[in-house]
Amino acid sequence: MPDLYVTGFVDQFMDADKPIEALGTIGTITGIAGEAISIENSIYMRPSDGKFMKTDASAGASSKEFLALATSAAASGAVVTGQFFGVYYSTGYISTGTYYLSIVAGILGENAPTGTGEIVRPFGYGLSPSGLFIRPDDTYIEIGGGTSLPTHASSHTNGTDDIQLATASQKGLMSTTYAGQLDNMPTGYVTEFNGETGVITGVNSVNGYGGIVSLNTDDIPEGTNKYTTAAEISKLAGISTGAAVLSVNTATGHVVLDADAVLSVNTMTGHVVLDADDISDAATTNKYTTAAEISKLAGISTGAAVLSVNTVTGHVVLDADDISDAATTNKYTTAAEISKLAGISTGAAVLSVNTVTGHVSLDADDINATATNQYITPDELAKLSGISTGAAVLSVNTETGHVVLTTDDISDSAQTSKFAVTGQLTKVDEHHNGVNTQTSTPYTLVRTDAGKFVEMNVAGANTVTIPTNASVAFPLNTSLDVIQYGAGLTTVSGAAGVTVNGVTPGGGATAGQYFAISLYKRGTNEWIAIGSQGTV
Numbered sequence: 001m002p003d004l005y006v007t008g009f010v011d012q013f014m015d016a017d018k019p020i021e022a023l024g025t026i027g028t029i030t031g032i033a034g035e036a037i038s039i040e041n042s043i044y045m046r047p048s049d050g051k052f053m054k055t056d057a058s059a060g061a062s063s064k065e066f067l068a069l070a071t072s073a074a075a076s077g078a079v080v081t082g083q084f085f086g087v088y089y090s091t092g093y094i095s096t097g098t099y100y101l102s103i104v105a106g107i108l109g110e111n112a113p114t115g116t117g118e119i120v121r122p123f124g125y126g127l128s129p130s131g132l133f134i135r136p137d138d139t140y141i142e143i144g145g146g147t148s149l150p151t152h153a154s155s156h157t158n159g160t161d162d163i164q165l166a167t168a169s170q171k172g173l174m175s176t177t178y179a180g181q182l183d184n185m186p187t188g189y190v191t192e193f194n195g196e197t198g199v200i201t202g203v204n205s206v207n208g209y210g211g212i213v214s215l216n217t218d219d220i221p222e223g224t225n226k227y228t229t230a231a232e233i234s235k236l237a238g239i240s241t242g243a244a245v246l247s248v249n250t251a252t253g254h255v256v257l258d259a260d261a262v263l264s265v266n267t268m269t270g271h272v273v274l275d276a277d278d279i280s281d282a283a284t285t286n287k288y289t290t291a292a293e294i295s296k297l298a299g300i301s302t303g304a305a306v307l308s309v310n311t312v313t314g315h316v317v318l319d320a321d322d323i324s325d326a327a328t329t330n331k332y333t334t335a336a337e338i339s340k341l342a343g344i345s346t347g348a349a350v351l352s353v354n355t356v357t358g359h360v361s362l363d364a365d366d367i368n369a370t371a372t373n374q375y376i377t378p379d380e381l382a383k384l385s386g387i388s389t390g391a392a393v394l395s396v397n398t399e400t401g402h403v404v405l406t407t408d409d410i411s412d413s414a415q416t417s418k419f420a421v422t423g424q425l426t427k428v429d430e431h432h433n434g435v436n437t438q439t440s441t442p443y444t445l446v447r448t449d450a451g452k453f454v455e456m457n458v459a460g461a462n463t464v465t466i467p468t469n470a471s472v473a474f475p476l477n478t479s480l481d482v483i484q485y486g487a488g489l490t491t492v493s494g495a496a497g498v499t500v501n502g503v504t505p506g507g508g509a510t511a512g513q514y515f516a517i518s519l520y521k522r523g524t525n526e527w528i529a530i531g532s533q534g535t536v
Contacts, residue, residue, distance in 0.1 A: 027085035033074040040092065041070045041106030042123060043082055052080050054106030060142060063101050063119035067136035070106075088124075089131040096126045108132075118143050235270055437485070444495075450478045453516075455485040462486075466494045469524045478521040481531075484510040492517050498525045508533040 034051030037043060043052045045066040052070075056062045068082030093099070095110045101121050102109035112120045121140035125133045207219050265272040296314040309316045323331070340359070352360075395403070436448075437455040441462030445454070456462050464482050484490035491509040494500045500508070501522070508529050510517055517531040 026083060026087070028071070028081060028083050029068055030079060030081050033076055033078055033080040035076050037070050037074050037080050038106065039070055039073045040090065042101060042108050043068055043070050043080070043106065052082065055101045056103060056105045057101040057113045057119045057121070058103040058115065058117070060117070060119055062105075063121055064140055067101075067121075067123060069124075069132070069134055083134055084136065085134055087127065087131055087133050091129050091131075093126040093132045094128050096128045098125055099123050099132065114143065116143055239270075439486075441488075445472065445474075445480070447472050447474065449480050450474055452480055454480060454482045456482065456488070456490045457486040458488040458490075459486055460488040461491070462488050463491045463493060466492070466498050466500065466519065466527055468495050468497045471495070474521050476521055476523070479518065481516050481518050482510075483516040484513055487513055490517075492519065492529060494525075494527065498527065500527050500529050502529040 031045065032051050034046055034049070034053045037052065037054060042055045044055050044062055045051070045068075046053050047065060052068070053062060055067065066084070068084040069088055070080055070082050071088070072081045074080035097110060099108040099110060099122070100112045101119060101123055103113055103115070103118060108123055110126075119140050119142055122137040124135050127133055206215065263269065265274065266278050309318065310322050340357075397403075433451045435453045435455060437457055439457050441456070441458050441460070442465055443454075443456065443462070444465045444467050454464065456464060482490060482492055489509055489512075492500065502508070508517060510531075511533060515531070517529050517533060520528045520530065522528050
């Protein structure tokens with residue numbers, strides 16, 4: 001059961017003489033809605049799970065439990081609040097009389113229900129035009145089906161109604177006929193059995209039940225006589241008692257399978273419909289087949305030989321997997337491949353290049369580079385356009401034609417003027433080619449920092465480390481600048497094996513925020529620090 005929160009006056013079932021001074025007290029409750037509830041719906045607490053549902057005077061179970069008036073709307077499963085006692089202020093209650101549960105779910109009515117089986121239960125009293133005094137009655141009346149309402153028994157024994165001593169016309173809300181039946185009926189007697197009412201002679205209970213009893217298949221054990229439905233009974237209408245079953249698969253007329261009458265098929269009786277599972281292929285000469293399969297045989301004459309391909313009979317559609325290339329002279333081919341042969345005359349010799357037949361398009365991979373005449377692309381042909389036929393070929397580092405040099409093609413130790421690629425020339429022209437901003441410490445320089453400003457934007461003290469040449473091979477003469485952009489003091493130091501000259505051996509620190517140190521690579525693991533440095 002979900003949690004319930006009750007505040008205020010909790011005795012919903014007040015004594016009839018409770019003083020009206022309690023009007024100023026309000027009793028509220030909070031719980032979970034078991035269905036969608038609107039504000040000012042009359043609701044009850046469902047005993048099975050403690051959830052709140054809308055009342056309905058036509059359904060006894062929803063009218064006999066703890067009652068309240070919803071003071072908030074709620075979806076199913078959401079929290080709903082209600083008031084079960086006290087004045088609820090609203091202008092919607094125009095009557096000053098009693099309000100009852102009605103047969104409209106969740107709605108209060110000014111008139112009590114009158115239908116058979118409906119519940120009469122007062123909910124509160126109108127205080128027009130100010131609101132409703134909520135005080136659900138703890139008693140209720142369930143309207144019976146009698147045709148008259150005789151006076152109640154006038155005789156009392158020991159202070160309680162003694163119905164057994166009362167006359168038939170005094171037995172409460174009950175007709176004289178039914179009262180007489182009760183006089184002759186033991187306690188717990190069955191009053192209705194499968195729709196039959198009145199005194200059922202000789203029946204005291206069914207499976208331990210008294211009162212109105214309805215049976216289903218679970219209530220009758222499977223003995224000699226079985227329980228069956230009306231639909232199944234109708235199937236037996238055309239079969240005489242003790243007659244043998246003569247039809248199979250609903251075929252018209254009497255179907256005789258053998259000399260003996262058919263009593264059952266696979267233990268089934270009645271009209272039996274067979275499928276493939278009902279006939280064993282292993283045990284029968286004539287096999288079960290479907291109408292669709294039978295239609296496939298329509299074009300085959302009785303006794304004609306059955307032709308099959310790869311064990312398939314009937315209309316067979318072949319593909320490449322159905323014909324073995326190793327075993328057949330004529331190979332399987334597709335319509336697309338056949339169209340490739342359209343331009344070749346019957347009996348013409350097939351020319352192939354690298355095992356490819358038909359229209360062949362060559363590329364560099366189709367011609368062996370060791371042949372005398374080599375395959376060449378249009379781009380390579382264009383490179384030769386400026387060279388006269390028979391002209392001498394000049395080579396650089398054994399390369400001929402148009403030669404594009406790289407740094408590996410020129411030795412630094414042999415030339416005064418060094419080779420530089422376009423990107424390096426740009427770096428020389430601009431000196432600095434970008435900014436690398438760092439926000440954490442420590443930071444070790446990387447190859448792409450060459451020629452850049454390395455900004456250390458860190459609030460606390462931070463370190464920039466120059467790696468060894470073995471770790472990061474900066475070219476000789478590389479230069480870069482380290483700037484203390486943040487408030488934290490920046491220290492430049494060399495990794496183990498790296499010498500930083502120009503300051504106290506090992507490294508140096510910037511003089512303060514926005515000051516910088518320029519680094520210049522003098523040797524393999526030798527750097528010079530230049531700039532605004534403070535104490536190391």
